[in-house]
Amino acid sequence: WLAKRHFPLPPNMFAARSYLRFARRNFSSANSPPSYLFVGAGKMAEAMISPLASPSSTDTPPPTVSVNDVSKQQLNRMSTAFPSIKAHPELTCDAVDVDVIVVAVKPQNCTSLFLNLRPLLEKVEKDPVILSICAGVPIWQFCQGLSTDKVVRSMPNTPATIQEGVTVWSANGGAECGNLFTEKELHLCKELLSSCGMEVQVEDEKFIDMATSISGSGPGYVFLLIESMVDTAVHMGFSREVATKLVHQTILGSTLYAKSTNLHPAELRNSVTSPAGTTASAVYELERGGFRTNVSDAVWACYRRSLEMGGHDSNVGPGRVGDLPSGEFGDIK
Numbered sequence: 001w002l003a004k005r006h007f008p009l010p011p012n013m014f015a016a017r018s019y020l021r022f023a024r025r026n027f028s029s030a031n032s033p034p035s036y037l038f039v040g041a042g043k044m045a046e047a048m049i050s051p052l053a054s055p056s057s058t059d060t061p062p063p064t065v066s067v068n069d070v071s072k073q074q075l076n077r078m079s080t081a082f083p084s085i086k087a088h089p090e091l092t093c094d095a096v097d098v099d100v101i102v103v104a105v106k107p108q109n110c111t112s113l114f115l116n117l118r119p120l121l122e123k124v125e126k127d128p129v130i131l132s133i134c135a136g137v138p139i140w141q142f143c144q145g146l147s148t149d150k151v152v153r154s155m156p157n158t159p160a161t162i163q164e165g166v167t168v169w170s171a172n173g174g175a176e177c178g179n180l181f182t183e184k185e186l187h188l189c190k191e192l193l194s195s196c197g198m199e200v201q202v203e204d205e206k207f208i209d210m211a212t213s214i215s216g217s218g219p220g221y222v223f224l225l226i227e228s229m230v231d232t233a234v235h236m237g238f239s240r241e242v243a244t245k246l247v248h249q250t251i252l253g254s255t256l257y258a259k260s261t262n263l264h265p266a267e268l269r270n271s272v273t274s275p276a277g278t279t280a281s282a283v284y285e286l287e288r289g290g291f292r293t294n295v296s297d298a299v300w301a302c303y304r305r306s307l308e309m310g311g312h313d314s315n316v317g318p319g320r321v322g323d324l325p326s327g328e329f330g331d332i333k
Contacts (some may be wrong), residue, residue, distance in 0.1 A: 033061040034188050037088075037095055037128075039113065040104030041069035041078050044133055047161040048102065051195035053082040066095055091116055097124040100188055103132045103142070107309060110137055114145030121146060129185050131192070135212055136309025139172050139205055149173070149180045152189050155208050155216045160196035167193045167200070168211035174203040209310065213302035221298065226251065 036052060038045045045067065052065050066086040069075050075087040088095040096117065105113055121128070130142050131152045142151040154169035171177035171186060178186075193199040202208070226247050233243035258268055273279045300317040307314040 033063050035064040035098035036100045037098045038067045038102045041067050041074040045104040047196050053084050093120050093123050096120045097126050098128050101128045101130050107134045107137050118146050131189055136306045138310040153208055155211045157215050158219045163197055165197035166215045170202050170205045170208055209306040212306040213299045217302045
């Protein structure tokens, strides 16, 4: 009754039902704590649940957090780690009637998820935002598979598990996403993603695939560098414990130093490269081995694979006949 009174119905009956659903949702949730459902209970889902399930120092009511996974073992692990969350072995109308559904399943499992989730979404009162952290699955597949326009695609990375990650995300509609989402819905997504570290919103979804090759898979490149340096230090004679400490702190300190100075990496490298010195000899060998080109080729290969997973043309990059993507970043917020 309150919803009908405060939100007049449009004349079209189909639109009226949808609008009444919208009105009820906005009226009833105006002062209620947000609710989240995580479909998939892997490491990234756990990283996002952790700040939500942690005790708050404010008087704000805590959010309602639920998790669904096909693995009972995973659900038991999550319930033990976070006693306040609800575990759902199966998807039900009650489970999906939330503000935000975080899809954290493997990309190849999305099709079966759509078949199970779509009929439930059609029955619930709320119209949840679908927040995907699935690599390579474009927004349109979620829109088509779940019959909804409220889809946000994101690309987090592994350091999110210690709240030091970076997540690039884009809402359906790009610059016009305000026509599909309320400010509160976008705010919920932004706050959830920022709880795991830094978040960067882009208007064009194409930057999500690009970010997959830089920040999404980037930790894998760094870990390989760490592994190579540690193994070499051990080969030289260091214990693995000492070698690991040296390499970890070197990479961490170098990153913090680069951020604090805000100088171009070439300037920083030149500042530690003395003429005819040790660093100059090492850099020479790296360059002779094609270090820059190897890194660039690896990043482009990752980007192409992300495009392929989304059903896009992957014939892009140096030496390819496809056009290079635009490098305009004016839409980053």
